[in-house]
Amino acid sequence: MTETTPGITIRPLDEMDISDIVAIDEKIGGKYRPEVWERQIGYYLRRDPESSVVAEIDGKVAGFMLGEVRSGEFGLEEPTGWIEVLGVDPDHQGKSIGRRLAEAILEHFRQRGAHSVRTLVDEDKQADIRRFFGSLGFEPSTLRPFVKSL
Amino acid sequence: MSMKTTTLPKRYHEAVLRWRDVFLPDYNFLIENWDKHFPNDQTFELCAYREMGMCTEIECGDMKGKPKAMKASELQPEQAHHLFGAIRAQASTEFGSIQQHRLTLARAQEEEEQFWVLRMMAEELRHGYQMLHLLAEDDWSSVSKDSTSDVIDDILSMNTGSHVLGAFNIDFDSFADNIVFCALIDRVGKYQLQMQKISAYQPMAESMPQMLREEAFHLAAGVVPMRRWATAAAKGETFVTMEVLQKTLNKWIPRGLEMFGDERGGASNVRMGLKPMKNAEAQQAYYKEVEKLVRDLNLRYLRARVENLNHGDSEAYLNRILAGETVEGVSREDLVHMPHAEFFRRRGVPAFRMVGSQGETFDSLPEYLKHLSRNLPESYLASRDYKDYVEALTQVTTGALTVEAATGRMPALRRVAGACPCSKSVRWVVDEPAVAAAQESVIQPVA
Numbered sequence: 190m191t192e193t194t195p196g197i198t199i200r201p202l203d204e205m206d207i208s209d210i211v212a213i214d215e216k217i218g219g220k221y222r223p224e225v226w227e228r229q230i231g232y233y234l235r236r237d238p239e240s241s242v243v244a245e246i247d248g249k250v251a252g253f254m255l256g257e258v259r260s261g262e263f264g265l266e267e268p269t270g271w272i273e274v275l276g277v278d279p280d281h282q283g284k285s286i287g288r289r290l291a292e293a294i295l296e297h298f299r300q301r302g303a304h305s306v307r308t309l310v311d312e313d314k315q316a317d318i319r320r321f322f323g324s325l326g327f328e329p330s331t332l333r334p335f336v337k338s339l
Numbered sequence: 340m341s342m343k344t345t346t347l348p349k350r351y352h353e354a355v356l357r358w359r360d361v362f363l364p365d366y367n368f369l370i371e372n373w374d375k376h377f378p379n380d381q382t383f384e385l386c387a388y389r390e391m392g393m394c395t396e397i398e399c400g401d402m403k404g405k406p407k408a409m410k411a412s413e414l415q416p417e418q419a420h421h422l423f424g425a426i427r428a429q430a431s432t433e434f435g436s437i438q439q440h441r442l443t444l445a446r447a448q449e450e451e452e453q454f455w456v457l458r459m460m461a462e463e464l465r466h467g468y469q470m471l472h473l474l475a476e477d478d479w480s481s482v483s484k485d486s487t488s489d490v491i492d493d494i495l496s497m498n499t500g501s502h503v504l505g506a507f508n509i510d511f512d513s514f515a516d517n518i519v520f521c522a523l524i525d526r527v528g529k530y531q532l533q534m535q536k537i538s539a540y541q542p543m544a545e546s547m548p549q550m551l552r553e554e555a556f557h558l559a560a561g562v563v564p565m566r567r568w569a570t571a572a573a574k575g576e577t578f579v580t581m582e583v584l585q586k587t588l589n590k591w592i593p594r595g596l597e598m599f600g601d602e603r604g605g606a607s608n609v610r611m612g613l614k615p616m617k618n619a620e621a622q623q624a625y626y627k628e629v630e631k632l633v634r635d636l637n638l639r640y641l642r643a644r645v646e647n648l649n650h651g652d653s654e655a656y657l658n659r660i661l662a663g664e665t666v667e668g669v670s671r672e673d674l675v676h677m678p679h680a681e682f683f684r685r686r687g688v689p690a691f692r693m694v695g696s697q698g699e700t701f702d703s704l705p706e707y708l709k710h711l712s713r714n715l716p717e718s719y720l721a722s723r724d725y726k727d728y729v730e731a732l733t734q735v736t737t738g739a740l741t742v743e744a745a746t747g748r749m750p751a752l753r754r755v756a757g758a759c760p761c762s763k764s765v766r767w768v769v770d771e772p773a774v775a776a777a778q779e780s781v782i783q784p785v786a
Contacts, residue, residue, distance in 0.1 A: 196445045204559040205628065207566065210636040212650040221650075223570075231556070235458075236380060238555035254668060261381075 197286065199293045201251065202233060202241035207271075209250035210243075213278045229274065233257065240301070242293045243252035244277075244286045254290040256308075258301040263332060270298030270306035275318075291325050309334060342549065345387045347468065347475055351491055355385065355468055358495050362437050363464060364708075365444070369457045375776045376454040383461050387472035389542065400536040400612035407541040414540060418611045422540050423482045425613070426473050429535075430494045430504040432528065434459075434465030435507030437519065438499050446514040448577075455560040456517050459525075462553040467494075467624065469546050475744045476542065500723075506594035512718035515579055519566075519587040521561025523629065527598040528623050529554050539612035562632060569636045573643035581640065585675045586716045586753075589696055592629060592678050596622055597686040617654040630677050635672045637661075646668050683711065685728055691742050704736045 208231050211223045231243045233255050244252040255274040260266060273296065277286050298306055307330065310319045346352050365577075373382055397405050408414045412424065437460045444460075447453035458495035471491055483484065483490060500508050506524050511517060516574055532554060537549040568584060571577035599605075605617035634657070641653050641660075646657065647668045656666045663671060681689035691699035696714045701707035712720055719725055734740035 201555075203555060204562040205631055205635070207562070208638060217652050221642065223566065223642075227566060231455075231559045231563050234559045235377065235556040238552055 196246055197251070197284065197289060199242055199289055200245065201239045201241055202230065203238065204230065206243050206250050206253065208229065210253050210276070213250065213276045216279050217276055222261040222317065222330075229255065239297055239302075240294065242290050242297075242302060243282075244290055246281060246299070248332060250278075251281040251284075252286040252290055254287075256306075258298055258303045265332075267304060268301040268302045270295070270301070272308040281286055283303065287321055293339050307332070343386050343391060343489070343501070344384075345389070346385075347387070347472055350742055351471060351475055352385075354495055355471065356489065356757060357463070358434070359385075359464060362434075362441060363460055364441075365457055366461060367462075369454070369461055372454065374519055374546055377458065378452070383458070383465070385410060385465055385468055387546070389545040390548040393541070393544055393548075394537075395541065397539045397612040399615045400539070400610045402539065402612050406543065409541050411479050411540070412481065415611070416419055416481065417607070418539065418613065419479070420484045421608060421611060421613060421682065422538075423479050426543070427490065427494065428471035429501040429531070430467050430474070431497055432507050433463045434494065435499065435502035435504075435613070436463050436499065436520070436524070437467075439507065439509070439511050441515050443511040443514050443517055447517070448514065449564075451558075452514075452564045455556075456521070456561065456566075459521060459557045459560050462557065466550050466553070469550060473542055476590070502599065504598055506591070506598055509590075509594065509719075509724045512716060512722075513583075515583055515587045515716075516590075518564045519584070519591050520562050521589070522565055522593045522632065523591045524598070525554060525557040525560070525561065526628065527595050527625060529558060530599070530625055534614040534621065537615055563717070564640045565632075565636060569640040570643040573640045581673060581675055583716070584636070586719075587713050589678045590716055591684065593683040593685075595629075596626065596680060597684065599625065599687065600667060602688045606623050626677075626680055630728045633655075633677050636747060641669060643717060644673075644716050655673045678714075683728075685731070686746055690746050691732055693732075693736075704733060707732075729735075 203329060207223070207226055210230065211221065211226050212228065212275075215221050236257050240257040241255040242251045242253070253274070253276055254272060255271060256272040258268050258270050260268045262269075272291070275287065275290065308322060308327065310322060312319055347355065370383065373380070395407055397403050397407055407420075410418050411422070429588060439461050440456060444453060444456060447456065464717055471494065474490055475487055479487070485493070492754075493586050497503075502508050506527075529551065532547050535543055535550065538544040538547075555733070565584065568577060568579040568750070569581065572579060572581045599622040600618040602619040602622060603617070605614070605621070610612040637657055638653055640658055640693055642648055645653075645656065646667070656669075657664050660669055660671055660674065676697070678696040679694055681694035681698070682690055682696045683696070684692065686688050693707040694711070695707075695710050701710065711735065715725070731745040735742055737743045
C-alpha cells in the first residue's frame with residue numbers, strides 16, 4: 190500500500206513508528222503518553238497492520254490514521270471500516286496529509302470488503318475534525334452514541 | 340483482496356500437529372486464554388493462506404515483465420535450485436525459533452509479554468506450515484533427490500543446533516533473549532518476506548502477505564517490551580538493566596546481519612527475479628532500522644530518568660550525551676549502543692576479524708576474548724555456540740584454518756538418520772570442507 194508523492198510517503202503503520210507518534214501526540218495534547226501508544230499500536234498491529242497508515246516526510250512520521258475493518262457490532266453485520274485515531278504533526282499541517290492518509294485507509298477498507306466507513310467526532314470540541322471528515326464526504330449517521338455517567 | 344485457505348495432506352498435517360505437541364506444549368493454554376489476551380481477534384488456525392489477485396508478472400531481473408511461474412517445473416533450473424533452498428531454509432527458521440523460545444518462555448515477568456510471545460510462536464508454526472505447503476503442493480524432484488516426504492521429515496527433525504541458519508542454533512538463556520530475538524531476528528524475517536513478496540514463483544509471492552501481517556505483530560512483541568524495560572531500567576525497577584539489554588543486543592545483532600548472506604552476494608537472486616535487493620543493500624537497511632530502535636530506547640530511557648523533558652529537549656539532550664557530555668546525571672555509559680557491523684562476526688566479509696563493539700580492532704586474541712567477555716551475556720559465554728566460535732577464531736589467528744574453512748567448520752547438530760519429529764537421530768558432527776561448502780550454497784537463501 191506504500192505510495193509516494195513529492196515529499197510525502199504514505200505507508201502501513203509499523204512498530205518503529207511508536208516514538209514519532211508519541212511525539213506528535215505530545216505536540217498536540219501536551220502530554221507524554223508512551224504507554225498509551227505502545228498499547229494502542231500493539232493492538233492495531235496484531236489486528237491488521239495494513240489498516241492503519243502513517244505519512245512520512247524526510248524519514249519521520251508527520252501524521253497517522255489508525256483504524257480497522259470490523260463486523261457484527263452495533264447491529265452492523267456487514268464489514269465496516271472504522272477510523273478511530275488520527276493525528277497530524279502541527280509543524281506539517283496544511284499539507285493535505287490527513288486527506289492523503291484517509292484516501293489510503295479508505296482504499297484498504299474497500300479491498301477488505303467494507304462498503305462503508307464510520308468514525309466518531311465530538312462536534313462541540315472537534316469542529317476542525319468534523320470539517321475534515323465532512324470534506325471527505327462523511328455525513329452524520331443515524332447510529333448515534335449514547336452516554337450515561339457512572 | 341481475497342485469500343485462499345488450504346491445509347496440508349493429512350499425513351503431513353498430522354506430523355506438524357505431533358511436532359506442535361512436542362515443541363509447543365503451551366498451544367492449548369494459548370487457545371484457552373485467547374479471548375482474555377486477544378479479545379475479538381480471529382482465533383488462530385493452523386493452515387496455509389494464499390493471497391489472490393497479486394501481480395502475475397516477474398517484477399525484477401532479467402525476465403522482468405514475463406509471466407511468473409505457477410509451478411516449480413516452469414522455473415529455470417538455477418531459479419528452482421535457489422528457491423528450493425530458500426523455502427527449506429525459511430521453514431527451518433520458523434520451526435527453529437519455536438524451539439528456542441520455548442526454553443525461556445516461562446521466565447517472562449509479565450503475563451502480557453508471555454502471551455504475546457506465545458501467540459508469536461503459534462504464528463511461526465503457521466509460517467513453517469506455509470513453507471511445508473509450498474514444498475508439498477509442487478514437484479521439486481528436479482532439484483532434490485529426496486522425496487517430499489523425506490524433505491518435510493528432515494525439516495521437522497531439525498533441532499536447535501541443526502537448523503539451516505546460525506541464529507536458530509543458539510539456545511536462549513533468559514526471557515531477554517525471547518524479546519530481543521523478536522525485535523532483531525524477526526526483523527530480518529520481515530526483510531526476507533518483503534523481498535519474497537515479489538518472487539518470480541507465484542505460490543511463494545502469494546504466501547507472503549499474510550505472513551507479513553503476522554510478522555508486524557511479532558516485531559511489536561519485541562520492541563514494546565524493550566521500550567518498557569528501558570523505562571523500568573531508568574527507574575531502577577527491574578532486573579533487565581540497560582547493561583543486560585546492551586549485551587543481548589550484542590549477542591543477536593551480529594547473527595541478524597549474517598542472516599542476509601555474504602555481503603558480496605545476492606545478485607543472482609535479483610537477476611532471477613526472486614528478490615529485489617542484493618544482500619549488502621538489505622543488510623544496510625536493516626542496520627539503519629535497528630539504529631533507530633536503539634535511539635528510541637535511549638530516548639525512552641532518558642525521558643524516564645529526567646523529568647519534565649519535552650520531545651525536542653530529549654532529542655537535544657540525547658545528542659549531547661552521545662557526544663560525550665554528562666547531562667542531568669546521564670552519561671553515554673548509561674545508554675545502549677549499536678555494536679559495529681563487523682563486531683563478533685563469523686560469516687560474510689568481516690568473518691573472524693577481531694573487531695570490537697565500537698569498531699576498534701584487536702591484534703591480540705586474549706585481549707579480544709576479554710573484550711567479548713565484557714560485552715556479551717555471561718550465560719552465553721558458557722554456551723557451546725560461543726565455545727565453537729572461540730575455537731575457530733583461535734585456529735584462524737594461528738593460521739591453522741582459513742577464514743573460509745573456519746566459517747564452514749563450526750560444529751553443528753545434524754540429523755544423520757531417523758524419521759520423526761522427536762527422533763534421537765541428531766548428533767554433533769563437524770562437516771568436512773567439501774560438505775560445508777555444499778551446505779553453504781544451500782543455506783544462503785539470499786545469496
